[in-house]
Amino acid sequence: MPSVNSAEEKTPLTHRAILSIALPVMLSNISTPLIGVVDTGVVGQLPDPAYIGAVAVGSLIFSFVFWAFGFLRMGTTGFTAQALGARDNSEIAASLGRALLIAFTVGIVLIALQWPVREAAFVLLEGSERVETLARSYFDIRIWAAPATLVNYALLGWFIGLGRTDIGLVLQLVLNLTNMALDALFVLGFGWDVRGVAFGTLISEWGAALIGLIIAIRYLRKFNVRWSRKNLLILQRLKRTIAVNSDIMIRSLALIFVFVWFMAQGAKQGNVILAANAVLMHLILVSAYFLDGLAFAAEGFVGRAIGSGHRAGLTAAAKMTTLWAGGVALFLSGTIILFGTAFIDLLTIDEAVRNAARTYLPWAIGAPLLGVWAFQLDGIFIGATRSAEMRNAMLASFLVYMAAWWVLTPLANHGLWAALYVNYVARIGTLYYHYPALVRSVPVGM
Numbered sequence: 374m375p376s377v378n379s380a381e382e383k384t385p386l387t388h389r390a391i392l393s394i395a396l397p398v399m400l401s402n403i404s405t406p407l408i409g410v411v412d413t414g415v416v417g418q419l420p421d422p423a424y425i426g427a428v429a430v431g432s433l434i435f436s437f438v439f440w441a442f443g444f445l446r447m448g449t450t451g452f453t454a455q456a457l458g459a460r461d462n463s464e465i466a467a468s469l470g471r472a473l474l475i476a477f478t479v480g481i482v483l484i485a486l487q488w489p490v491r492e493a494a495f496v497l498l499e500g501s502e503r504v505e506t507l508a509r510s511y512f513d514i515r516i517w518a519a520p521a522t523l524v525n526y527a528l529l530g531w532f533i534g535l536g537r538t539d540i541g542l543v544l545q546l547v548l549n550l551t552n553m554a555l556d557a558l559f560v561l562g563f564g565w566d567v568r569g570v571a572f573g574t575l576i577s578e579w580g581a582a583l584i585g586l587i588i589a590i591r592y593l594r595k596f597n598v599r600w601s602r603k604n605l606l607i608l609q610r611l612k613r614t615i616a617v618n619s620d621i622m623i624r625s626l627a628l629i630f631v632f633v634w635f636m637a638q639g640a641k642q643g644n645v646i647l648a649a650n651a652v653l654m655h656l657i658l659v660s661a662y663f664l665d666g667l668a669f670a671a672e673g674f675v676g677r678a679i680g681s682g683h684r685a686g687l688t689a690a691a692k693m694t695t696l697w698a699g700g701v702a703l704f705l706s707g708t709i710i711l712f713g714t715a716f717i718d719l720l721t722i723d724e725a726v727r728n729a730a731r732t733y734l735p736w737a738i739g740a741p742l743l744g745v746w747a748f749q750l751d752g753i754f755i756g757a758t759r760s761a762e763m764r765n766a767m768l769a770s771f772l773v774y775m776a777a778w779w780v781l782t783p784l785a786n787h788g789l790w791a792a793l794y795v796n797y798v799a800r801i802g803t804l805y806y807h808y809p810a811l812v813r814s815v816p817v818g819m
Contacts, residue, residue: 386689391670391697397538399666400546425648425721427507427567430636434494434508435515438483439522440629444621445476446530447672451758452614453534454673458680462596468534469589471614472527480520487516504644507567514571521582528585533669534676540588548581620760624767631774631796638778638789646786649729652720653737656713660705660741661748667698668752675756684815687757695749702745709738736790743797750804759811766803773799 449472456464483490491512495505525548532541552573559569632654639650671694678686709716717730754763777795781788 386674386686386693388693388697391667391674391693394536394538394670394673395666395694395697397542397666398533398669399663400542424507424566425651425723425726427504427511428570428651430504430508430640430647431511431515431567431571434491434512435522436629436632438490438494439519439526440625441622442476442479442523442526443625444618445472445523445526446533447621447755448472448614448618448758448760449527449530450534450669450672451617451676451755453531454536454676454756455680455758457535458677458683465535465596466593469527469531469593472530473524473586475618476523476527477520480523483519484516487513491516504640504647511567511571514568515574518575518578521578524582525578525585528582528589531589533673536673537592538669540592544581544585544588547584548577551580552577617758617760620764621755624760624764627767627771631771631793634775634778635789635793639786642786645723645725645729648721648723648726649733650786650789652717652726652730653733655720656709656716656737657740657744660702660709661744663705664698664701664741664745664748665752667694667701668748670694671749671752672756675753676758679757679815682816684812684817687815688812690756691749691753694752695746698745698749702741705741706738709734709741713737733786733790736787736794739794740797743794743801747797747800747804750801750808753808754804754811757811759807762804762807762811766800766807769803770796770799 449468452468453465456468491509494512495509525544528544529541532538532544555573555576556570559565559572563569565572636647636650636654640647671690674690674694675687678684678690713734714731717727717734721727721730751763754760774792774796778789778792781791784791
């Protein structure tokens with residue numbers, strides 16, 4: 374990574390530089406959906422699809438709740454990368470301080486409001502009585518990880534913005550490997566069913582947050598700055614932070630609601646379809662998190678280019694990271710073709726769920742090839758902190774998705790998957806529409 378005091382921001386971008394950022398993110402990201410894979414695989418050894426459905430529903434609730442605050446990762450990355458490009462050490466430190474302050478405050482509020490949050494979630498997600506009972510047990514335990522989870526978002530965003538994805542890799546591996554080990558111990562060893570999955574997540578989130586804070590505080594010393602109330606509360610920057618984060622929050626809520634609606638409509642088709650969709654969604658999430666390595670690289674390099682006023686750097690980052698992402702997407706789809714059936718059999722012993730998942734497997738095969746373009750555009754706009762365009766594009770895409778679902782409802786679960794594809798297409802089209810204006814907003818430079 375170029376030091377904050379270097380003048381390397383306008384040097385030509387290389388493939389090696391991209392991979393130095395993307396590869397650690399890929400390695401760390403791939404362990405994140407593996408938590409869900411292990412969760413599903415562990416409870417999938419229990420002879421009742423309701424366990425898989427309960428973990429899927431419980432995890433989805435927290436995805437909805439926590440991803441709504443995904444700006445703590447995305448916004449922090451953009452602000453930090455731009456401060457790095459501008460060589461503003463005080464703002465580099467302040468971007469983390471503001472994010473941590475918001476993260477911890479929101480986490481405490483979520484714990485205080487856990488009852489209405491839980492009841493609202495289960496009104497929206499209509500599973501069987503057995504699934505809901507198990508999912509409630511999962512929720513009541515995992516909600517206590519809220520402050521730690523959001524602090525981890527802020528820390529990861531800050532380190533990515535600095536280009537220190539190697540530190541992000543360490544933190545994610547600590548979090549995810551600990552989580553997987555504890556899940557297996559608590560469920561298979563102690564027989565705690567879905568409660569064991571929730572306790573594993575709770576302990577690992579807090580452990581990773583504490584380690585991450587220690588590393589961040591030590592790393593701040595390299596910038597020779599300290600947090601101060603004056604820097605954290607600069608009115609103009611606070612307003613911009615709130616505006617950008619609010620837009621990203623609305624965008625994230627719209628995106629998450631797409632997946633909430635997807636799982637909710639699957640649940641209405643019975644426990645078998647719910648479980649089959651959950652298994653296939655893990656394939657898609659593994660692919661998405663892997664592809665996010667290139668999207669995160671785009672965020673960092675685009676942010677630095679904008680911070681240093683360098684249009685050529687922006688376009689180079691967009692083109693070169695997307696080229697790599699397209700190649701990775703081809704590899705991922707090929708891997709699903711070869712190993713998708715084995716993956717399904719690994720995650721569940723229920724024959725009905727296996728058969729249903731095989732029926733809908735082709736939808737998971739094509740998802741990386743289509744989703745990669747949406748992910749890359751997200752990364753470009755996050756790095757540029759062009760949150761208003763992201764918000765508007767996602768809201769439009771959500772409306773297109775709902776219209777597609779309504780039209781395709783007669784096709785049952787195939788129609789549900791087809792509507793998800795339509796959402797990808799809408800995300801790509803609406804963001805690409807704004808891309809030329811983003812490029813024109815950056816000076817041509819020298």
